Amino acid sequence: MGAITKLDRRDFLKLGAIAGGGLLLGAYVPDSRGAAPEAGSSSPFQPNVFLRIDTDDTVTIWVARSEMGQGVRTALPMIVADELDADWSRVRIEQADAHPSKYGRMMTVGSTSVRGGAWMPLRQAGAAARAMLMAAAAARFGVRAGECRTERGRVLHDASGRSATYGELAEAAAALRVPARPPLKDPSAFRLIGTSPPLVDTRDKVTGRALFGADVRVPGMLFATVVHPPVFGGRVASFDASRALRVSGVRHVVEVSQGVAVVADGTWAAFRGARALDIRWNDGAFAMSTPEIFGELARLAERPGAEARREGDASAGLARATRRLQATYEAPYLAHATMEPMNCTADVRADRCEIWVPTQNPQGTQSTAARLTGLPVEAVTVHVTHLGCGWGRRSRTDFVEDAVETSMKVGAPVQLVWTREEDMQHDFYRPAAHHRLEGGLDADGRLSALHVRIAAQAISGGRPIDGPAVASVADTPYAIPNLLVEYCRAELGVPVGYWRSVGPSQNTFILESFIDELAHAAGRDPVEIRREMLGGHPRLAHVLELAARESGWGTPAAAGRARGVALVEDKGGLVAEVAEVSIADGRPRVHRVTVAADCGRIIHPGIVEAQLAGSVVAGLTAALYGEITIERGRAVQGNFDGYRMLRMGEMPQIGVHIVQSAEEPGGVGEPAVPPIAPAVTNALFALTGQRIRRLPIVLDTGRAATPM
Amino acid sequence: MPAITLRVNGRAHEIDVEPDTPLLWVLRDTLGLTGTKYGCGIATCGSCTVHVAGRAVRSCTMPVSAVGIAAVTTVEGLSPDATHAVQKAWIAEEVPQCGYCQSGQLMSAAALLSSNASPSDADIDRAMAGNICRCGTYDRIRRAVHRVAREG
Numbered sequence: 001m002g003a004i005t006k007l008d009r010r011d012f013l014k015l016g017a018i019a020g021g022g023l024l025l026g027a028y029v030p031d032s033r034g035a036a037p038e039a040g041s042s043s044p045f046q047p048n049v050f051l052r053i054d055t056d057d058t059v060t061i062w063v064a065r066s067e068m069g070q071g072v073r074t075a076l077p078m079i080v081a082d083e084l085d086a087d088w089s090r091v092r093i094e095q096a097d098a099h100p101s102k103y104g105r106m107m108t109v110g111s112t113s114v115r116g117g118a119w120m121p122l123r124q125a126g127a128a129a130r131a132m133l134m135a136a137a138a139a140r141f142g143v144r145a146g147e148c149r150t151e152r153g154r155v156l157h158d159a160s161g162r163s164a165t166y167g168e169l170a171e172a173a174a175a176l177r178v179p180a181r182p183p184l185k186d187p188s189a190f191r192l193i194g195t196s197p198p199l200v201d202t203r204d205k206v207t208g209r210a211l212f213g214a215d216v217r218v219p220g221m222l223f224a225t226v227v228h229p230p231v232f233g234g235r236v237a238s239f240d241a242s243r244a245l246r247v248s249g250v251r252h253v254v255e256v257s258q259g260v261a262v263v264a265d266g267t268w269a270a271f272r273g274a275r276a277l278d279i280r281w282n283d284g285a286f287a288m289s290t291p292e293i294f295g296e297l298a299r300l301a302e303r304p305g306a307e308a309r310r311e312g313d314a315s316a317g318l319a320r321a322t323r324r325l326q327a328t329y330e331a332p333y334l335a336h337a338t339m340e341p342m343n344c345t346a347d348v349r350a351d352r353c354e355i356w357v358p359t360q361n362p363q364g365t366q367s368t369a370a371r372l373t374g375l376p377v378e379a380v381t382v383h384v385t386h387l388g389c390g391w392g393r394r395s396r397t398d399f400v401e402d403a404v405e406t407s408m409k410v411g412a413p414v415q416l417v418w419t420r421e422e423d424m425q426h427d428f429y430r431p432a433a434h435h436r437l438e439g440g441l442d443a444d445g446r447l448s449a450l451h452v453r454i455a456a457q458a459i460s461g462g463r464p465i466d467g468p469a470v471a472s473v474a475d476t477p478y479a480i481p482n483l484l485v486e487y488c489r490a491e492l493g494v495p496v497g498y499w500r501s502v503g504p505s506q507n508t509f510i511l512e513s514f515i516d517e518l519a520h521a522a523g524r525d526p527v528e529i530r531r532e533m534l535g536g537h538p539r540l541a542h543v544l545e546l547a548a549r550e551s552g553w554g555t556p557a558a559a560g561r562a563r564g565v566a567l568v569e570d571k572g573g574l575v576a577e578v579a580e581v582s583i584a585d586g587r588p589r590v591h592r593v594t595v596a597a598d599c600g601r602i603i604h605p606g607i608v609e610a611q612l613a614g615s616v617v618a619g620l621t622a623a624l625y626g627e628i629t630i631e632r633g634r635a636v637q638g639n640f641d642g643y644r645m646l647r648m649g650e651m652p653q654i655g656v657h658i659v660q661s662a663e664e665p666g667g668v669g670e671p672a673v674p675p676i677a678p679a680v681t682n683a684l685f686a687l688t689g690q691r692i693r694r695l696p697i698v699l700d701t702g703r704a705a706t707p708m
Numbered sequence: 709m710p711a712i713t714l715r716v717n718g719r720a721h722e723i724d725v726e727p728d729t730p731l732l733w734v735l736r737d738t739l740g741l742t743g744t745k746y747g748c749g750i751a752t753c754g755s756c757t758v759h760v761a762g763r764a765v766r767s768c769t770m771p772v773s774a775v776g777i778a779a780v781t782t783v784e785g786l787s788p789d790a791t792h793a794v795q796k797a798w799i800a801e802e803v804p805q806c807g808y809c810q811s812g813q814l815m816s817a818a819a820l821l822s823s824n825a826s827p828s829d830a831d832i833d834r835a836m837a838g839n840i841c842r843c844g845t846y847d848r849i850r851r852a853v854h855r856v857a858r859e860g
Contacts, residue, residue, distance in 0.1 A: 214736075249726070
């Protein structure tokens with residue numbers, strides 16, 4: 001990439017002419033958490049959108065977010081290319097290597113790739129380049145720029161019939177000033193945004209060519225795996241490598257910070273060597289099992305916690321209520337179980353380190369490697385491969401540590417792949433949670449008071465409140481005049497972390513189930529009681545109406561079936577879902593799911609539909625099967641035989657209904673996960689009278705046959 | 709170790725590995741055919757599905773010595789240029805999300821379609837039951853299989 005030449009204005013930077021002629025432009029995109037640097041501030045300007053126009057008409061757009069199936073490598077360039085009026089068939093995508101600052105924050109989490117500030121600056125970057133190309137064309141044609149227009153990679157002057165391609169104009173454009181306020185398209189003029197062009201990686205994904213982490217091949221590379229302490233917080237006491245070293249193909253056995261690594265000529269030899277290791281563990285202090293953990297959470301929820309939300313006076317409201325309801329709910333630990341197990345390829349040399357990794361966190365990878373090797377950050381190159389799912393697991397860098405340390409110890413490039421068992425038993429799990437709820441209905445059957453106490457481990461640094469633990473409860477969109485939400489922090493030895501949609505994935509199950517309990521207690525329709533509390537949220541009220549209408553809510557379901565409804569406002573997405581269920585062989589069978597979603601303006605409807613439907617599968621899998629149990633400090637389930645996934649034959653018919661919206665883009669990758677579990681359990685209640693207060697769903701089969 | 713001759717995607721390879729090495733790792737680490745993926749190692753997820761003598765098998769649990777003279781086909785052997793009917797249908801239906809499981813999905817679907825040119829939904833459920841997709845692309849996989857049946 002060419003050298004930075006000059007700063008034209010606060011938000012844009014032209015990187016000047018590049019080898020072979022052409023235009024390289026950088027623009028600043030504030031990340032979702034921070035604003036752009038203040039005008040006149042002394043902090044150096046850093047662009048983080050990069051696009052390049054070459055003389056052969058190729059437009060290259062760098063994508064600094066990680067591709068894990070959510071389509072960022074298609075959707076983000078579409079935004080730039082639309083404003084640029086580029087010829088989409090000439091757009092090339094480059095995956096950005098990690099850089100501490102060049103691209104801003106590269107972490108791909110929280111459904112933030114489009115929303116949260118990137119949308120406008122991506123447009124502005126495209127628009128600025130387009131304005132410069134138009135100015136260059138006007139100069140060449142001897143006309144005013146205002147007389148020109150652009151179309152698919154060309155500037156045209158209709159009056160004279162002259163035109164030039166962007167490639168022909170790139171060099172001249174590179175000599176011009178970057179416009180301070182490039183005109184943005186009126187949305188009615190979008191050619192790409194709102195359409196569904198083929199995803200840029202599909203061809204590679206159906207030919208086996210798409211490069212995932214363990215597909216990387218580096219000359220001289222060895223293959224490795226690692227064995228971690230079975231008990232959380234445990235350590236290696238001592239080990240005997242002699243049997244492992246006798247396994248054909250095994251070259252080295254080395255201790256690393258998190259366990260013992262086996263290095264071999266092939267992955268299989270490394271796996272066999274790992275099984276042959278004789279390791280004595282120091283198990284450490286944590287020895288709890290699942291029943292004790294839930295007992296501890298329940299005990300914590302008996303005492304007041306830190307206040308996360310207070311409206312009115314919940315205890316007075318409850319005292320005045322004509323009908324009161326109490327319940328406790330539980331949600332289990334969940335593993336991410338990404339299809340691609342954790343892996344990382346590292347080549348540590350004396351003066352540099354190169355890493356290939358499927359990561360949601362390229363910058364964390366880079367700083368982790370710098371810390372472990374003692375190399376400066378600039379000496380660490382991190383290439384981001386395709387990710388075989390992320391779901392938040394790949395925001396961590398523990399597997400990077402294993403690979404970097406192993407490469408350092410054996411003095412060779414190493415590809416370290418965790419077995420599925422290591423992956424599932426050394427995850428950062430979605431936290432288990434215990435909720436105590438008390439709700440009060442007034443004489444009119446309205447929810448007048450609600451008290452929720454949430455006990456769970458914290459996953460953020462927030463104190464005294466862990467934001468994720470109370471998300472979608474403390475910030476419930478429902479108008480409840482007397483509301484108290486408290487957080488009781490649990491300190492347990494189980495590693496916990498961010499799991500697709502995070503806190504709302506368990507909290508929505510609980511809150512939306514309890515709202516359903518209150519609706520039934522009041523003898524009211526579950527849609528109606530929700531609608532009444534959404535007076536201040538017309539967009540959410542609209543998706544509720546849409547889901548109700550499209551699902552046939554209010555009309556009789558087929559014999560032996562019933563419907564349930566739930567909704568959420570999560571990460572800028574507003575989603576309501578209706579599930580239609582029956583019972584077969586004592587198990588819930590989900591037949592239809594109606595998803596109504598308002599995610600603001602849609603970049604690529606095909607991606608959005610796939611994300612919303614995929615989110616239903618994610619949430620439904622967890623609701624039906626998902627639980628990691630703990631036994632004496634160890635995760636019990638180690639593979640898909642014990643941690644079941646939804647399979648083809650269990651798929652419900654999913655109808656996705658997307659609200660056409662001109663609002664700012666919202667999140668799409670996560671918000672449809674939370675409502676499915678309560679939609680299903682609320683439907684099961686309607687069908688059987690059984691209230692499911694713990695996930696995964698277990699029906700009392702003795703009662704299942706008795707419809708209400 | 710005795711050398712083993714393995715026929716993969718129409719080519720014969722002399723390989724020198726432990727005979728109990730699963731076919732998956734010979735394909736990936738010895739022959740460099742990385743389109744076939746490791747997902748579970750116990751034949752529960754289907755990411756490693758390849759064809760042996762035209763049948764879909766889980767290569768993570770099949771010792772290479774058990775392959776014998778049978779022809780092995782991997783995703784790379786469907787076609788290098790995405791012209792196989794299932795690849796074309798996968799593109800037309802925009803099936804993949806993250807893509808990691810899709811090599812296995814394609815191989816299971818191709819094996820199904822080679823023995824049953826017009827599978828019912830129940831046939832598809834049965835043939836694809838061993839292939840997990842964490843992204844939840846099942847509906848589009850089903851549509852793509854039907855598309856192959858329709859368009860060939």
